[in-house]
Every structure is written in structure tokens, then in C-alpha cells.
Amino acid sequence: MAEERVRSEMTGKVWKIVTKVGDKVSDGDEIMILESMKMEIPVMVDTDGTIKEFLVGEGDEVTEDQEIAILET
Amino acid sequence: MFEKVVVANRGAAAARIIRALNGMGVKSVAVYSEADESAPYLAEASEAHAIGGAAPAESYLNQDAILDVVKETNADGLHPGYGFLAENSDFAARVEAAECRFIGPAAQWLEAMGHKTRARDMMKEYGMPMGSSSSVLKDDDEALAAASDIGYPVLIKPAGGGGGIGMLPARDDEQLVKMLERARSMAERSFGTAEVYLERLLEQPRHIEFQMVADEHGNVRHLFERDCSVQRRHQKVIEEAPAPALAREVVVDLADSAASILTKMGYNNIGTVETLYDGNGGFNFLEMNTRLQVEHGVTEEVTGIDIVATQVRSSFGQPLSEILPDDVEISGHSIQARVYAEDPIKFFPSPGPLEVFRPPSGDGIRVDTGFAEGGTVTPYYDPMIAKVIVRGDDRQDAIDKLREALDEFMIEGIKTNIPFIQATLQNEAFVSGAVHTGLAEDVVATLKK
DSSP, X not given: OOEEEEEOSSSEEEEEEXXXXXXXXXXXXXXXXXXXXXXXXXXXXXXXXXXXXXXXXTTOEEOTTOEEEEEEO | OOSEEEEOOOHHHHHHHHHHHHHTTOEEEEEEEGGGTTOGGGGGSSEEEEEEOSSGGGTTTOHHHHHHHHHHHTOSEEEOOSSTTTTOHHHHHHHHHTTOEESSSOHHHHHHHHSHHHHXXXXXXXXXXXXXXXOOOOSHHHHHHHHHHHOSSEEEEESSOOTTTTOEEESSHHHHHHHHHHHHHHHHHHHSOOOEEEEEOOSSOEEEEEEEEEOTTSOXXXXXXXXXXXXXXXXXXXXXXXXXXXXHHHHXXXXXXXXXXXXXXXXXXXXXXXXXXXXXXXXXXXXXXXXXXXXXXXHHHHHOOOHHHHHHHHHHTOOHHHHSOSOOOOOSEEEEEEEESBOTTTOOBOOEEOSEEEOOOSXXXXXXXXXXXXXXXXXXXXXXXXXXXEEESSHHHHHHHHHHHHHHOEEXXXXXXXXXXXXXXXXXXXXXXXOOTTHHHHHHHHHHO
16 A cells, blocks of 8 residues: 655644644645635645654644645555 | 824834824824834824723724823824724714824714615715625515525625625525525624625626715815725735736726715715626726725825825814825736735735834835734734835836735745735736636636646
């Protein structure tokens, strides 16, 4: 089974993780919501798969391009 | 005139207000959070006070800390700027209770216009034109019924606040139910109330707003309009005055009737009446902002009126007849570009260090900013780092000046939306004056190619 690493497209903070480990997701689904500069930016996956692991938790700071979750595809 | 005024804001707003107060010979008291302790405008204020941590709730939204500064400094005025506590009626009342004048309209107006459906009902009663909308929605069933009355597409909007935050479109029942949940959660988080309502979503309208000026003696006038149609994420990026490609009498008629409505209502300070202009249906009232507007500078450039000084004088009790000339006319054309710290295509925030930050200067070029080279754009506040405002003899002259000014603006260390603005300034529809709120998406499509 292949793995796909989801990266943050911006610097900010994890506001809310809206899925959980084991959830099946499809291309375009929101898995968590980041916030920065008064904006909420949803993180969407670009492939179908199952969430294997989150590499960050709610409230954590993230930087651009940081790996934030692992999908099993 | 006021002796001493607390400026309860940060960034370009604080810098602009401090400069206006200095110019009027009024002592200015700046406040700052831990993240802003080296902001360049603090040195221009008569004094500066720390009010708490970087997070807005600990500082710029911390009413107790700001009221402590009011008491400590014996200030007789407080200017809230825009955003943060500018439209918070409880705060305004607390400032007034501390025997300090809140520089803005009376608290009742912040309250009345702050709740968007109540404000719409009130303005409609006085004859302001507007499109169909719902009341606050109790549940999904009510939303579905309202959407079928109004007709798709609809826009879900928070009732408790504006600024383009938390607005989501829906094109059918399924999408509406899905988006409602998200909209309620965003509204709750941003405005402390999950109340949302529906408005008819206009396709490709123009955002046209009217700068209103009132005093405490029953007089209301207008300083014409601004066109703020170029927006991303429902937030303005390019604003201009006058509105291009629109008959003057159509604009002035609405401005005059807005002034007469506010006179009847008894409004008593500066404010902005926002509308969406639909080529077929005319003007549709959106909301009224009871404060100084981010884009006030373009109106200042074409009318020669200092809007901040006007607001301060009106709050002190001076009548408009002593503040404004008898006739105010528009001369030339002004455009403002908001420079945001963000990716120019995805519009994702891009905080970071300002390794290089050299704003342009020259005839007809004005830059309002709260930053300087060596500073840091932090993730705590909104992403606007500068407003580049130009004034030209006509619109084309202003566009040319803005292009040159942005070319000269040297910023390194973060990403900015300058490439997006430059692409917009070369967009055929923009240049011809055929602006609309969907224009930004068209520009992004050309940038992606």
C-alpha cells in the first residue's frame, strides 16, 4: 500500500482537525483547517485514501511545506 | 479640541490616525501588543503603552487593558480605527462611561448597524433600495424555504458581522445544507454568534460604497462614492474613486438619498453605506460600516478632505459647516492597492521577516503602512502590510502611476500579492472600467497560465 504525505501550503496554526485516523477520504475532502492572519484555510487532500496518521495536533504551529498528515492510498 | 487621544489600533490605521492627530496639535497615545513593540509609528506618537500579548484577545481586543490606558493617561478621546473594537457598542459605551469620547457614532448606531438583518430592515423602512434576503435562520428547514423564496444562487452571510468574513455561496439545496454548518461555525468563531441569513447572490455585480459624513447637530453630507469591486475571498484589494464607467447622476442620486436617509435617522458621525450595483437592477444595500474605512484615502485624494480629521472634529462636537467647505467636488482619479502578505495566486497568508521593505514615493504617490524594513509580519493579524494610493489626472493616468509605484516597491522575505495587482492593472476589463466582483478570479486564471 502506498503512502502519501499531506503538506501545509502555508505558515499558521492548526485550528481544527475535522477527520480522524482511519477515516476514508476522497480527492477534494477537507481533513483539517488551518488559520493564519484571521483566515481559515482548509487543507484538502488531492487523492483518495485512508488517514493513517496526523503529524500535528490542534493548536500546533505549522510552516509552509511542513508534512502534516499521512494518507494510505 | 481634544487634549489627548488614545489610538486603539495597530499598523497602517494607527500610523494614519497618529499622523492626523499630530497635524491637529492633539497629543496621541499609541498602544501596542508584544508583537508590535518595534512598530515604526510608535515613535511618532506622544506616548506609547504596552497592552498585552500578541494574540488580539490579549491586546487590541482587550477592553480592560485599553481602558486602563485611557484612565492612566487621562485621555479625553479614543479613536478605535477600523477592525478590532471599532464597531463594538459595549466597548464604546465603556469608553464614554470613563469620561472619554469614543471617536465614532453613538453606541446605538454601532449596535443598530452591527446586526446585519436588523440594519437591512431599518434601512429598507427608510427607503434604501435592496435585493431580497431572509431573516436570521432558525434551522435548515427555514433556510431551504427561504432559499426557494429568494431563488438560487444564494449567499449565506453572518448576521453578527461583516468584513467579508464567513460568507459562503450555495447553488442548490444540497450545497446549502452543507455550507450552512460551516457558515454557522465561522460566524460563531468570528463574531460570537452563529446567526446567519441568506441574500440573493448577484452574478458579477460591482461593489460601490458611499462615504457619509455627519455631525452631532443633525447634518449629514456625502463625499461621493468608491468602487471596490476587485476583491479576493470577499475582501477588497483595489479601490478607486470615482467609480469608472458609471453615469454621474446615477451615483450622485443614490449618494444624496443615502444622506437624506441618514439625516432622518439621526446618524451622527462618519460611516460608509455599502451597496452592490447590478447593471440591470441598480443599487442593492449591503451594509453600513459605522467607522473609518480602510480605503478612505482614495476619497481624500480626489476631494482634498482629510476624513480622519473630519471625524475627530465631528466627534468633538463641531458642526459640518465649520469642518467642510460648502462645495466639495471630485478632481482627478485615485486608486488604492492593498498590498497583502500572501501568495499572489492561492491567496494563502505568507507571514515572515521584511528583509527588504522600500515603499515607492513621488508625485501623486502615497503609501500608508505600519511596517518598516527589518520588521516582521506576524501571523496574528490581518495580512495587509501597506496601502499604495495614487492620484492621477484621470483614471488611465492613475493606473499608469500605480503600475510604476508597485514596480518600484521593493519587498523581500515574504510573498506578496503585488503580481496579482499588476496583472489586474493590465486586465482588459479592468482597464476599460468594466469591473465586477468576479474579476479577481479571471485575473488568477490568467496568472496560472
